[in-house]
Each structure stands twice: as C-alpha cells, then as structure tokens.
Amino acid sequence: MGFHSANIPVIETERLRLRGFRMDDYAAFCAYKADPEVTHFVGGTELGMSAWRSFCAAVGSWSMIGHGVFCVAIRETDECIGHCGPINPPGWPEPEIGYTLARGAHGKGYATEAAGAALRFAYQKLGWRTAISLIDENNTASQGVARRLGASLEKKQVEVCDFTADIWRHLPPEEILKSNPTKF
Amino acid sequence: MSAPVLETERLLLRGFKREDLAALTAFYANEDNARYIGGTRPAYRVYGLMSAFVGHWELYGLGWWAMEEKAGGNFVGYCGFNNPPDWPDREIGWAVFPEFQGHGYASEAALTARAEIYRLGGPMKLVSYIDPENAPSRRVAEKLGAVLEDTIELRGGPAQVWRHPEAEGARA
Incomplete structure (x- = not known):
C-alpha cells in the first residue's frame, strides 16, 4: 500500500501524535540531533547539512517507498519531541522500528508509547510480519523501551552495514494486535 | 509537492524513483566519484x-531531479536545489555518473534546473559550492555563467563559491 508524503499518516496515542515532519519542527530536530547524549548510541551527532539531509529523508522516504520516520509530537501542543517509525533501509537484517527522543522527553514513557504505535502501524497498515529494533549493547534506556513493548534480545553484536548492534525481536503481529487496538 | 518533470534537448529531469537506488549506490561506493560530494x-x-x-x-517546494537520457532511458546523474538552513547561500548542485561524463549533460541539466528554481522560488542568491580540485565541475559553473566569488570552509574543507547570474524575469 502506498502513501504520499503530503499525507503521511497521522496516529494519535494517549499523549502523543505521530505525523510527518514540517519545516517548523526543524529547530527541535536539530537540537536533539546535536545532543551527544541523545545521539551517542544512534550514529552520533548530526549538524548542518547532515541534519538537514536526515530531516528531508524522514519526509521523502514515505513517498518513495511508502513508509518512514514519523515526527513524534506532544498531542496537546503538537511540539516535536523526537522521531520514530518503521524503517527498512538496504542492508538491514529485517524491518525495524526505530525511535529517538529529545533528552527532555526521556523518562516519561513516551518512547514506549510512540514505538508501540509505530509497531502496530507496521503490522496493521504495512503488513509487516516481523519487526526488530537494532539497539547498541550499552543503550540500556532503549533496551528498556524494547522490553516494555514485549521484545526480547535475540542476537548480540550483529554487524549491520557500518555499525554493530544487538537485535531485539518484537512480538509477532498476532500478539501485538490482539490487545489495545490503535485506530489508524 | 514532488519534482516537476522538465525536458532539455537530450535529458528528462524527473523525481527520483526507488529503481534509481542501485545506480546511485554504485556511484557513491566509489571513492573517486564521491570525493567532492561528501x-x-x-x-x-x-x-x-x-x-x-x-x-x-515536500518540505521546501524545491529540490533535486534525477537526470535521465531521453534516448535509452539511462539514469545518468542528478542535479537540483540544496538549502541547508545553516549554509550561507542556497545552492544548485550536480553530479553525472562517470560513464556518462563528457557529454555536457551537467550544464544542460543545470541550466534548465536553474531556470525552474528561479521560476518557482523567485529571485534569490544562488551559488554552487565546488571543491577547488574539482575541475570538471568548475567548468560546468563557467558554462552556466557563474563567477568565482570566494573560497570558504564547508563540510570540513575548502569550497569555492561560484555565484550564478540572477534570474531573467523571475517572479517575486
């Protein structure tokens, strides 16, 4: 099934809205992309051209291949606090649910809420049959998110393209979709 | 919005398709090809x-085109508009895959792309940032009537700033 970026789907959860990035999210995006604490386990800081390209890519992949990264916004204010979504770039071992949140948004359960919605979306709307998350072996916060979603550590230290990560396997569609259906 | 399709004498300028990925990946895997473009x-x-x-x-209303040979349909390179918000000026850039270089495709495509950028974006300062060692790209800038204005630091190295002529009859 295809989407056009002009209508990247919008998903609302209890406290969050997953939607396409807009230009007015760029300052927030740059701020957390430049934060070493946020990016330490996900490829390092991105500045300038590199941040701009990632921002544009988050929007463009939806129209090119029908899925990609959502902007994660606070539902009440629409303020961008990070990104999250189904991704499957060339060289990936399997389709992945990725998530990154700004430092100020950590510790509130937002990542679990956002990634859970993205996982449901991937199973229900994209028809994915499996999903993993690639997580650095020292990224305990992200491991906690995966665990809270029901995922389990499957394989340690897997080489993926130019980095190494652990594979966390998410619960299958039957398990994820049987409870708390998200409306898309 | 998506990239408008433009035609030059020998090329079609069009938006990217997922089928272009293999050729672009091969191009960027080669050190000689990628030296001057990051x-x-x-x-x-x-x-x-x-x-x-x-x-x-989609974010900015301007962007990049894939260059396709009208005869044969080969994907031969790309060109377009680049606007990293922290760069001093907005840029028009181009790259042609090695097996299709030497035919004047870059200047042919960039001339039409530049006119369209002015048409869609209105009057603007448009430059091309070119590595001082990238002689072929410098010749394209010259053919397009751009003028060497300065050399600055960009992406951790020197970049020549080639200033393009302003639009003729561009709408505000």
Whole structure:
C-alpha cells in the first residue's frame, strides 16, 4: 500500500501524535540531533547539512517507498519531541522500528508509547510480519523501551552495514494486535 | 509537492524513483566519484540521501531531479536545489555518473534546473559550492555563467563559491 508524503499518516496515542515532519519542527530536530547524549548510541551527532539531509529523508522516504520516520509530537501542543517509525533501509537484517527522543522527553514513557504505535502501524497498515529494533549493547534506556513493548534480545553484536548492534525481536503481529487496538 | 518533470534537448529531469537506488549506490561506493560530494557512503546512507532529495521538495517546494537520457532511458546523474538552513547561500548542485561524463549533460541539466528554481522560488542568491580540485565541475559553473566569488570552509574543507547570474524575469 502506498502513501504520499503530503499525507503521511497521522496516529494519535494517549499523549502523543505521530505525523510527518514540517519545516517548523526543524529547530527541535536539530537540537536533539546535536545532543551527544541523545545521539551517542544512534550514529552520533548530526549538524548542518547532515541534519538537514536526515530531516528531508524522514519526509521523502514515505513517498518513495511508502513508509518512514514519523515526527513524534506532544498531542496537546503538537511540539516535536523526537522521531520514530518503521524503517527498512538496504542492508538491514529485517524491518525495524526505530525511535529517538529529545533528552527532555526521556523518562516519561513516551518512547514506549510512540514505538508501540509505530509497531502496530507496521503490522496493521504495512503488513509487516516481523519487526526488530537494532539497539547498541550499552543503550540500556532503549533496551528498556524494547522490553516494555514485549521484545526480547535475540542476537548480540550483529554487524549491520557500518555499525554493530544487538537485535531485539518484537512480538509477532498476532500478539501485538490482539490487545489495545490503535485506530489508524 | 514532488519534482516537476522538465525536458532539455537530450535529458528528462524527473523525481527520483526507488529503481534509481542501485545506480546511485554504485556511484557513491566509489571513492573517486564521491570525493567532492561528501565522500563514499554505504547503501543505507545513499537510500537516506535519495529520500532527502525527494523530501526536499515536500518540505521546501524545491529540490533535486534525477537526470535521465531521453534516448535509452539511462539514469545518468542528478542535479537540483540544496538549502541547508545553516549554509550561507542556497545552492544548485550536480553530479553525472562517470560513464556518462563528457557529454555536457551537467550544464544542460543545470541550466534548465536553474531556470525552474528561479521560476518557482523567485529571485534569490544562488551559488554552487565546488571543491577547488574539482575541475570538471568548475567548468560546468563557467558554462552556466557563474563567477568565482570566494573560497570558504564547508563540510570540513575548502569550497569555492561560484555565484550564478540572477534570474531573467523571475517572479517575486
């Protein structure tokens, strides 16, 4: 099934809205992309051209291949606090649910809420049959998110393209979709 | 919006398709090809780059085109508009894959792309940032009537600033 970026789907959860990035999210995006604490386990800081390209890519992949990264916004204010979504770039071992949140948004359960919605979306709307998350072996916060979603550590230290990560396997569609259906 | 389709004498300028990924990935895997345009990158980063070329249009209303040979349909390179918000000026850039270089495709495409950028974006300062050692690209800038204005630091190295002539009859 295809989407056009002009209508990247919008998903609302209890406290969050997953939607396409807009230009007015760029300052927030740059701020957390430049934060070493946020990016330490996900490829390092991105500045300038590199941040701009990632921002544009988050929007463009939806129209090119029908899925990609959502902007994660606070539902009440629409303020961008990070990104999250189904991704499957060339060289990936399997389709992945990725998530990154700004430092100020950590510790509130937002990542679990956002990634859970993205996982449901991937199973229900994209028809994915499996999903993993690639997580650095020292990224305990992200491991906690995966665990809270029901995922389990499957394989340690897997080489993926130019980095190494652990594979966390998410619960299958039957398990994820049987409870708390998200409306898309 | 998505990239408008433009025609030159020998080329079609069109938006990127997922089928372009293999050729672009091969191009960026080669050190000689990628030296002046940010260096080599693995497939998943090229996929990100191509997504960014597409997303640029949607976020900004201007962006990048794939160049396709009208005769034969080969994907031969790309050109377009780049606007990293922290760069001093907005840029028109181009790259032609080695097996298709030497035919004047870059200048042919960039001339038409530049007119369209002015048409869509209105009057603006438009430059091309070119590595001082990238002689072929410098010749393209000259053919387009651009003038060497300065040399600055960009992406951790020197970049010549080639200033393009302003639009003729561009709408505000």
